[in-house]
Amino acid sequence: MSASSTAEAPFVPKTKVGSFTNFVDERVGGSGILREFGRKVFPDHWSFMFGEVALYSFVILLMSGTFLTFFFDPSMAETHYQGSYTPLYNVEMSVAYSSSLNISFDVRGGLFMRQVHHWAALLFVASLGVHMLRVFFTGAFRKPREMNWVVGGVLLILAMAAGFTGYSLPDDLLSGNGLRIIDGVIKSIPVIGTYTSFFLFGGEFPGTAIIGRLYVLHILLVPALILLMIVIHLFMVVVHKHTQYPGPGRNDGNVVGYPLGPVYAAKAGGFFFIVFGVLALMAAAFTINPIWNYGPYDPSPVSAGTQPDWYIGFVDGALRLMPGVINDFHFEWVIFGRTLTLNVLLPALVPAGIIFTVLFMYPWIERWVTKDNREHHVLDRPRNAPTRTAIGVAGFTWYCVMWAAAGSDLIATHFHVSLNDVTYWLRTLFFIGPVIAFIVTKRIALALQRKDREIALHGRETGRIVRLPHGEFIEVHAPLDEYKRYKLVGFESPAPIPAQPNEHGVVTGKEKRRAALSRWFFEDRVAPATPAELEAAHAHGHHEAIAAGEDQKSLSH
């Protein structure tokens, strides 16, 4: 249909599908939306899929969770179990636990849905965490995406809250002890702790209110907030357009990738089914949270080797690492007749507080240090930002030490070592682990950068050894094509920015601190190879394609 005819006569659809589509389109403006987004370009990389895994896990959580609500009864009223799991027959328990057992044993597919839900929850938090690591290590949090980084951090906290509230719902022995620990932590909060505990549990622990309250949080409030944050997150992704890895043809002014329709939509849509399929496979083959083995909650028994779900592990591990008494120094103090129990309060709040504070503030810290107010749409390869990468690995190591500490008893029993020694070692690693990780990571990143320079200037090693007429052996180096070379040289290597006076000509203390940080960030740097250096390397070699010998391996630093 030509342009002139559209102007004269309104479009008349010819088929039934066409007239239906036209009916909708005339009322919602779908053509405009399709025109804007139908061919929108998305960069492609395997590491961009972690966020997708998180999104799809959440969709699967909503679907499986809705199924579970049809059968779960969040009541703490006492009942005697009458279901088909004979070991617990006639045992006194809460209605919540009884209905969880019924879902597992008397509802067809109930056990499958419970396991899909639990595995999806574990995967949801894990993929969020890995996605945030990817964003951190590639510098994707830089302008204009700082706020989306914060939204991601909020999502991580919400995901942990969703996980914990759901974990507690079956009212089994294991999750009941988890709640008991939460109650102990809440009671350690100064001034308001006891009141908060009584308000949360509706009186003394465990009371008869907590499961119903957690249920409302778990199925309504927290998922609604997660959904809201996801909408904001994706809206900002559309506004910013996706970042891309560096490479030939990619820069901060463009976005290179596949059009949404059909390739990207097919890959991303197909990936949803793959995530679902893998979760179904896990739920089919691997038991998760066998609540029937634990029995109903009772404040008296507890099983050895108990573990929280993995994402709570770092807090539990911090609780384990903190000594209550060192020699005769007690961490519980009585001040003015009030009890301050630092042996609980410090490990429960401080490490998690530090991790999330630094996480939320990091984009602004780096922006302040680098004085960089430009938009960044091309990612950094982690090696090309050695200090940032080292900070990230140090933080990750710190987290992992605490996480490992949550399994200190299992480490001791599995490896036949003393539980006390495991704790002492982990306490040491808590302090020196991040430092070692920082130093090692930074050195590795710088070494990888030097290797990149070497390859960019002298080509890749072919493994072909040639004997020259005068007897010398050399290895033939094959030069890179310009596209591969550009990937190795096309990055920025910021230098330290010295302290600069402000408009009054004064160098402030804050500016001096910034300059010191800037020096710490960037004093060790490897500059990208330049065309002049390549020229020199070639001139020095025997032949364009043959460059060898120790004399050419000197690198500027």
Added chain:
Amino acid sequence: MGNHSDGSPNHSGTVATAGQNEVEKFQDPGLPPHRLRLADTDPVAAKRAERQVAILFGTSVIGTLVFLVAYFAIDLGDDTSIATIRTQNLLLGLGTAFAMLGIGTGIVHWAKALMPDHEVSEERHAIRTEEDRQAAVRIVDDIVDETGIKRRPLIRNTLLGAVALAPLPALAIFGDLGPRPDNALAHTMWAPEGDKLKRLTRDPDGTPIKASDVTIGSAFHVIPEGLNELHEGKLNEKAKAVVLLMRLDPDSLNPSEGRENWSYNGIVAYSKICTHVGCPVALYEQQTHHLLCPCHQSTFDLTQECKVIFGPASRPLPQLPIAVDAEGYLVATSDFREPVGPSYWERDEHERLINS
């Protein structure tokens, strides 16, 4: 222009880049030339890929059928064995997995092998233009001006005051979420009722324990007499009152002043609720006389009145004073002399209250 159609399967548009014309830097050579796949050039390979996608979709159909058969052919009755439930779970899961993976891998294979795989370049646009900013400022100025809020501070200030106070009822209305704590945490069921001392009974059946039943080295999980008969708040009372009862060689106990008669013949009773965050201290190491909390590994030494010798707890486990009644049964001579369980802000105040 953000033209979606630049770049054909055989030609990807080269783009202008920042940093060009700088001698110190390598110039961006632009997108590498596109390389054709086998399926782009060989119709046989394309046909093979098409069949592979169809087979994957077919696998999905089989998976769905497996699910339906497993759901309807296996019924769960009252006498269903665990093995049947496991089998059904496995088949439902495998069916779903094949149904989903078939669709997923099929679509991805289709996209990767047969759909155009040439990368295209699109320009980014400014997230905010200066023109938009100025327009927005004008609009906001007009709005503020039309409300007159700057000219009428009385309206502004009263509104701020009203809005600041209005959420208070929303906070206050949650006041009945729980009762005030008062002294609830200071007392347990062990307190004697009148002259009647509470017997120590076995957890969970509630049978009383004779002192002669407790041999050296043995340990009992103990609840107070009457706990099982409670109709309300049973778990709340149990969460405070559970006790571990052990008998040691009387010489190995080192009672401090005032606690000499809290034990009977080497039999001692300590609160089972950890003073760290409240887990049950359920592990008794008979040889070393240590009590270990399985949650966070706080370790208490029975021979030193359950002093903390390792782990995150900071206070000893509270001791329950016990004796033997006329019939030879163990009884608690009083409630705990301090609050049990994890520490809380008012704990020291409560301890003074108990001992006054």
